[in-house]
Amino acid sequence: MxxxxxxxxxxxxxxxxxxxxxxxxxxxxxxxxxxxxxxxxxxxxxxxxxxxxxxxxxxxxxxxxxxLVPDGRLLHPEIDGQRVGWDEALDAVARRFSDTIATHGPESVAFYVSGQLLTEDYYAANKLMKGFIGSANIDTNSRLCMASSVVGHKRGLGADAVPGAYEDFECADLVVLVGSNLAWCHPVLNQRLLAARAERGTRIVVVDPRRTDCVDAADRHLALQAGTDAVLFNGLLAWLDDHGHRDAGFVAAHADGAEEALAAARADAPDVATVARRCGLAEAEVAAFYAEFAATGRVVTVYSQGVNQSSQGSDTVNAILNVHFLTGRIGHPGCGPFSVTGQPNAMGGREVGGLANQLAAHMGFTAEEVERVGRFWKAPCIADRPGLKAVDLFRAIEAGTVKAVWIMATNPAVSMPDAGRVRRALERCETVVVSDCIGDTDTGRLAHIRLPALGWSEKDGTVTNSDRTISRQRAFRDGAGEARADWWIVTQVARRMGFADAFPYESAAELFREHAALSAFENDGARAFDIGALQGLDDAGYEALAPFPWPWRAGEEPKMRLFGDGRFFTGHGRAQMLPVTAKPLPRSLPDGALLLNTGRLRDQWHTMTRTGLSPRLSAHVPEPRLDIHPADAAARGLADGGFARIVTGTGEALARVRLTDAQGAGTMFLPMHWTDRFTGACVVGRLIDDEAVDPLSGQPDLKRMPATVQPWRPDWTAFLLSRRALEPGHGGYWGGYWARRAVAGGHLVEMAGIGAIPEIGGWLPGLDPAGAAVEYRDGARGSLRMAWLEGDRLEACLFVAADGRLPPRGWLAGLLEAGGLDDGARAGLLAGRAPGAQADEGRIVCACFGVGINRLMGAIRDGRLTSVAEIGAALKAGTNCGSCVPELKEVLRHAHRHEVA
Structure with a gap:
């Protein structure tokens, strides 16, 4: 502990x-x-x-x-857009769900929850739906990121349990990153890995179609074709056995299915030449990787969404596990498979049964487990079969078989594949309840009832991270407005539905104790998850609870690593090696189409409801950006910095173009974060269909969507700086583009359009053109500049140009922070330039310290800086989380190339 x-x-x-x-x-x-x-x-x-x-x-x-700003918070309960009291709102939720169940049965209602919930919130929601409503129609957005790992772990290990700990990153001699952009998505773990590399020579191999920032520090990069990870690991399995690297003692004593797994691997990937051809790699690359893996005793294979978000993610996880089982590389310091979780409490949610195919406390739907949980809960009508997984759940809402849905702390109208279909489904649904801390989300706009939930800084409970460590999340501020804890909201609804005796909770600590007790209930060690040592924890002990890894069984100490004793949680106590056959791409690729990949950016999170509030986090990639290989761009007439129109079978999008050879030929990458609140034309969920899902896990394939792309050439471009967040009235795929981000003191909206410049009043709701204090128009040149003042304070300014020539944004954005404009600032306002020489920060490179590209280039030039260390000493850039270090190196290379030229 x-x-x-x-x-x-x-x-x-x-x-x-x-x-x-x-x-x-x-x-x-x-x-x-x-x-x-x-x-x-x-x-x-x-x-x-x-x-x-x-x-x-x-x-x-x-x-x-x-x-932690009040902007955008949902502060009060609402019914049909009207503020109501908590009693009225809770009564309405309970009545609508109860009436729906009475008329159509328990399968007609559903919950869709989130890895943003705390474990105690999750526990209450899962207990209400599965134990007392009597349906398992509760699923979570973790279905989109971790479900395939869950299936792979349960099939191979017998439990949804990561074997190792973060310390293994530092004990390993070789770390293989598979479909994991650790440098951007989990920067702190990446820093631990880089420290181990510097201190003890840990080698790093990156297996990824993209040259992500992880490659900057890697010893080897296998830029394989998208979706061929299972081929690579099947080939490795066969190669290891053929070259005498089987741990015969471990396999004989602790693993079943080796011969069947090897037979399938040899049929799928019989030799290095076959692997290289199918993966699009050179034979020498594959052979060198296999030899390095074989020669290294301490190997950790880290995998994340590049593996999970696939129609064959579960099988790929088992292909990775097979390699570790064959060689006995599991359960000991510095070796093992390691699934890195995307959300803060994806694992905690699974501990309490947040997935539709789980019950609670790592139990499933066998008759024995259903009876056990039902008896513990004293549940009168406990669900006895799995419910609808995420994709099927929203299809059922669209079909009308699910008539009431409660969505908690997530935004499926953006994040689900075929987001357009999800929106249509919610628009048709008889009852949509949304509990969230944010007042205006794409999903919240479709709700009949909205309930204000506590946000981070206000919530109190526990979360479980990727290495099974349970930590306390503690409140340090009072709740905003009338916001309440999610567990409290669920409890109050449950009481009103007639289940008061089963939901007596008055604190998160009470829920935690019950959760801990259920984990140990009739658990003789057959279930991995057991925190029974804490079922008697008092309130003071809960408040003081320090981080610990599970399991923590009564009378024992917490376990940092699992399976080192060769005992697994399968029925026979042995690891299970499974035969895996890699499958071809499930979608056809039309002529001229490329494969669209989606994922996260370094400084943004999910749908930006939190990170979008931070000016410095929004400044690194300020607009939706399509990464594409220069050769693919040239063939389609795309220019760096121009616009692209991306089209798939389910939707369209507009985005800026970035040419980069880090993106493999034949593929594109588009970040997942933008929503209708932040852009008028680039919700990625609208581009991805929901047809390709893993048949075992139900996890959608979000990495390989066929898409066509072509230039989009606007007739004019513009930007708006405003203290208030404004959404342009034009937009969408029919002729306009906009993207909004936070700046200090307000908001910056970049815009572009087809045809004539729209009339200001309808185009920019909230701005009265007659109220502009200063204005400049040049119809012949297609130029318009306007500014709105309140006294001597700038409220908003608009710049429009038909020729694309717009001033820098930095100085103008700074005027929003100013208390008032002096004569010089007022004189330079419509020119868009400071009256005296003033440096513009430019695009932010280091978000931790707000260091922009212009300041960085100036420091390199003036200080003759030659290394990242020297940049850090001069500007601090790269000295905190380090995730900008690869970009700093690229800026250095660029600066020195131009200096030489």
Whole structure:
């Protein structure tokens, strides 16, 4: 168990205090110390005592305090857009769900929940739906990121349990990153890996079609064709056995199915030449990787969404596990398969049964398990079969068989594949309830009832990170408006539905104790998840609970690693090696189409409801950006910095173009984060169909969507700076583009359109053209510049140009922060230039310290900087989370090339 400092402080206000909590972003689960000043101002730093991050935070974690603003919060319950009291709202939810169940049965209702929920919230929701409504129609957005790992783990290990710990990154001699952009998606883990490389020579192999920033520090990059990971690992399995690298003792004593798995692997990938041909690699590359794997005793294979988000993700996970089973590389320091989670509590949600095919406490739907959980809960009508997984759930809503849905802390109208279909389904649904901390989301706009939930800094409970460490998330601020904890909201609805005796909870600690007790209930060691040692934890102990890994059984110590004793959680106690046959791409590729890949950016999170509030996080990639190989772009007439129109069978999008040979030929990459709140034409979920899913896990294939792309050439471009967040009235695929981001003091909207410049009033709702204080028009040149003032304070300014010549945004954006405009600023306003020489920061490269490309280039030039270390000494860039270091190196190379030229 982690032995760190005691947590201090709490949500009370008045005195300066510090509170230890957990970051709400990725599955690394970093510890955060939130410092609350006497005036309520918040600052954050990494918790040096937390075992996940040891004091480090990434750019997103470092900016958490910037996202604690009242803007955009849902503050009060609403029914049909009208504010109501909590009693009226809760009564309405209970009545509508009860009436629907009475008329159409329990299968007519559903919950769709989220890895953003705390474990206690998840537990209450799962218990209500499966134990007392009597349906298993509760699924989670973790279905989109982790479901295939769950299937692979359960088939091979017998349990949904990551074998190792983060320490294994530092103990390994070889770390293989498969479909994992660790440098951007889990930067703190990447820093731990890079430290091990520097200190003890750990070698890194990256297996990814893209040259991500992970490749910058890698010893080998296998840029295989998308979707061929299973071929590569089948080939490795066969090669290892053929060359005498089987751990015969381990296999004989602890693994079943080796011969069947090997036979399938040899049929699929009999030799290096076949693997190389199918993966699009050179034979020498494949052979060298196989030899290096064989020669290294301590190997950790890290995999993430590049493996999971596939129509054959479950099989690929088992192909990876097979290699570790064959060689006995599991359960010991520095070796094992390692699934890195995308969300902060994806694992905690699975512990309580958040997936539709789970029950609770890692139990399923066998008759014995159903009876056991039903008896523990005293549940009168417990679900006895799996419910609808995410894709099927929203199809059922569209078909009308699910008539009421409660969506908690997630945004499926953006994040689900075929998001257009999801929106149509929700528009038709009789009852849509959304509980969220954000007032305006794409999904919330479709809700009949909206319930304000607590946000990070206000919530109290636990989360479980990627290496099974359970940590406390503690409140250090009072809830905004009338917001309440998700578990409280669920509990109140359950009582109103007639289940008060089963939902007596008055604190998160009560829920945690029951969750811990269920994990140990009639568990003789056959179930991996067991935190029974904590079922008697009192409230003070819960408040002081320090991070620990599960299992933590009564009378034992917590276990950091599993399976080192060769005992697995399969029925026979042995690892199961499964035959895997790699499958071809499930979708046909039309002539001229490319494969569209989606994923995360370094400084953004999910649908930007939190990170989109931070100016410095929004400045690295300020607009939707399509990465495409220069050869593919040239063949289609696409220019760097221009616009592209992307078309698939389900939708269209507009995005800026970035030419990069880091993107493999024949493929494109488009980030997942933008929504209708931040762009008028680039919701990626609309581009991905929901036809290709893993048949075992139900996880959609989000990495290989056929798409065509062509130039989109607007007649004019523009930008708007405004203190208020405005959404242009034009837009969509029928002729307009806009993308909004936060800047200090307000918002910047980049725009472009076809045809004549629209009339300001209808185009920009909220701006009265008659109220502009200053204006300049040149009809012949297609130029328009306007500014709105309140006294001497700038409220908004608009610049439009038919020739694309627009001024830099930096100085103008700075005027929004100014208390008032002096004579010089007023004189330079419509020119878009400061009256004196003033440097523009430019695009942000280092989000942690707000270092832009222009300042960076100037420092390199003037200071004759030649290394990242020298940049760090001069500007601090790259000295915190380090995720910008590969880009800093590229900027250095660019600067020196031009200097030589």
């Amino acid at each position: 982690f032995d760190g400092p005691d947590p201090i402080g709490g949500p009370a206000s008045g005195a300066e205090r510090e509170v230890r909590t957990t970051c709400p972003y990725c599955g690394v689960g970093c510890g955060v110390v939130a410092r609350v000043a006497a005036d309520g101002a918040v600052s954050v730093r990494g918790d040096s005592g937390h075992p996940a991050n040891r004091g480090r935070l990434c750019s997103k974690g470092s900016a958490l305090a910037e996202t």
